Amino acid sequence: LIQMTNIAKNYEIGEEVVHALRGVSLSIEKNEYVAIMGPSGSGKSTLMNILGCLDSPSEGTYDLNGKAVSDMTDDELAEVRNKEIGFVFQNFNLLSRSDSLHNTELPLIYLGVSRKKRRELAIASMQAVGLGERMHHKPSELSGGQRQRVAIARALVNNPSIILADEPTGNLDSKTGEEIMQIFEVLHSKGNTVILVTHEPYIAEHANRVIHILDGQVDSDKATENA
Amino acid sequence: LIQMTNIAKNYEIGEEVVHALRGVSLSIEKNEYVAIMGPSGSGKSTLMNILGCLDSPSEGTYDLNGKAVSDMTDDELAEVRNKEIGFVFQNFNLLSRSDSLHNTELPLIYLGVSRKKRRELAIASMQAVGLGERMHHKPSELSGGQRQRVAIARALVNNPSIILADEPTGNLDSKTGEEIMQIFEVLHSKGNTVILVTHEPYIAEHANRVIHILDGQVDSDKATENA
Numbered sequence A, B: 001l002i003q004m005t006n007i008a009k010n011y012e013i014g015e016e017v018v019h020a021l022r023g024v025s026l027s028i029e030k031n032e033y034v035a036i037m038g039p040s041g042s043g044k045s046t047l048m049n050i051l052g053c054l055d056s057p058s059e060g061t062y063d064l065n066g067k068a069v070s071d072m073t074d075d076e077l078a079e080v081r082n083k084e085i086g087f088v089f090q091n092f093n094l095l096s097r098s099d100s101l102h103n104t105e106l107p108l109i110y111l112g113v114s115r116k117k118r119r120e121l122a123i124a125s126m127q128a129v130g131l132g133e134r135m136h137h138k139p140s141e142l143s144g145g146q147r148q149r150v151a152i153a154r155a156l157v158n159n160p161s162i163i164l165a166d167e168p169t170g171n172l173d174s175k176t177g178e179e180i181m182q183i184f185e186v187l188h189s190k191g192n193t194v195i196l197v198t199h200e201p202y203i204a205e206h207a208n209r210v211i212h213i214l215d216g217q218v219d220s221d222k223a224t225e226n227a
């Protein structure tokens, strides 16, 4: 499904170059459940953005479903992103002027789903993350963990086959966090692929494989007891 | 130091009223170390914003240093906020167009500290949170956990006597999180008061008292083994 070879990512700021990823190689099969861990600033979000086709590497190759992402046109990339991938951003990335229902519907608007169907799917997704009572609140009218859950609802509304979640429980108490993990568990049991970044060991325990990133490189890549 | 009696906070959205806090009474002495926990959406940040004089309650009284906050003028409130309180926001609240050094200096600009002294104090604060190499990065050029640490550096730069930190480690791996907790530990040992919101039990263990909030009310308020 996913094959990365020698992926590097550099950011330039004035004269300075930050080597956020320095030669990452990994492959992930369909229906794996992978946790990515590592210190703050080690390159996890940079890796997730490249996995999710939201950013391109400075060097290296990335094949998705057997096709080289670097050879895809913008339209093909957008189609992969909208149809196959659900992305939960670390900073939520919600539209501040729209209420949570409209934020959740967003991926379906890109896919041309009818208004009535969009509404139904978005309401179901909001209820699944426990926010049925907060559908008409704007992001500034929600708590931190509620905003995070809108970001999760939006990522799952188009029934993606690959879920990429960057620190999905960072603002959630353990009970609410476990409810979100149950959602990922169900998606995984249905044959989908789940890749999440976390710093919380009890979250990583749900995965069947843990990749540790250190200073822009893969430090270890091991199966867990769940494998 | 802090005395709250029957604090209520309501938010109105159209016809709907959200009772975010429904009668919270608590008192906190100087040099206590308090952890506030509770489910997502239970009212913790709302309580912290009122404690930090960033928002006023709908009902109830709040006395700070023996003075009623509701009787303070805007200038008096600004002085308390800038001189005595360091506030770490759950969503960081950084200026997106300024680099991290300038963001950290901000409280000192309000206090009229000289440019040279501001620079020195802000550099020391950035180094204390491990971001000496990221001083000229803007927030969008930082990782999630690095942005969080800039928010912490900014809150501590004016040497506040009351530290209010809302989920200060939500985006940090446990090692970096422990480094931040060491900073709070040192501040506490110097006689300052630390009040933090967290959902991580290993963070709450640093405190000598844990207040559980449930549905806008105090559910329990107990000393920990550290007390």
Ligand SMILES: Nc1ncnc2c1ncn2[C@@H]1O[C@H](COP(=O)(O)OP(=O)(O)OP(=O)(O)O)[C@@H](O)[C@H]1O
Binding pocket: A134, A137, A140, A141, A142, A143, A144, A145, A146, A171, A172, A173, B011, B012, B013, B018, B019, B020, B038, B039, B040, B041, B042, B043, B044, B045, B046, B047, B090
């Ligand atoms: N500006 C607002 N307008 C309307 N409702 C609001 C507003 N801000 C917060 N709320 C609501 O008030 C309740 C309490 O919010 P608060 O941010 O205090 O929760 P919290 O305990 O900090 O949650 P979290 O752990 O998710 O950060 C939530 O249900 C939220 O939807």
Ligand SMILES: Nc1ncnc2c1ncn2[C@@H]1O[C@H](COP(=O)(O)OP(=O)(O)OP(=O)(O)O)[C@@H](O)[C@H]1O
Binding pocket: A011, A012, A013, A018, A019, A020, A038, A039, A040, A041, A042, A043, A044, A045, A046, A047, A090, B134, B137, B140, B141, B142, B143, B144, B145, B146, B171, B172, B173
């Ligand atoms: N746009 C950018 N410009 C310059 N440097 C950047 C940019 N984005 C990220 N970086 C740097 O690249 C490194 C990796 O960032 P990344 O966001 O991938 O880390 P992370 O592992 O997700 O960290 P965290 O756990 O704190 O979220 C960091 O040191 C960061 O400062």
Ligand SMILES: [Mg+2]
Binding pocket: A044, A045, A046, A090, A166, B143, B144, B145
């Ligand atoms: Mg990150």
Ligand SMILES: [Mg+2]
Binding pocket: A143, A144, A145, B044, B045, B046, B090, B166
């Ligand atoms: Mg909060």
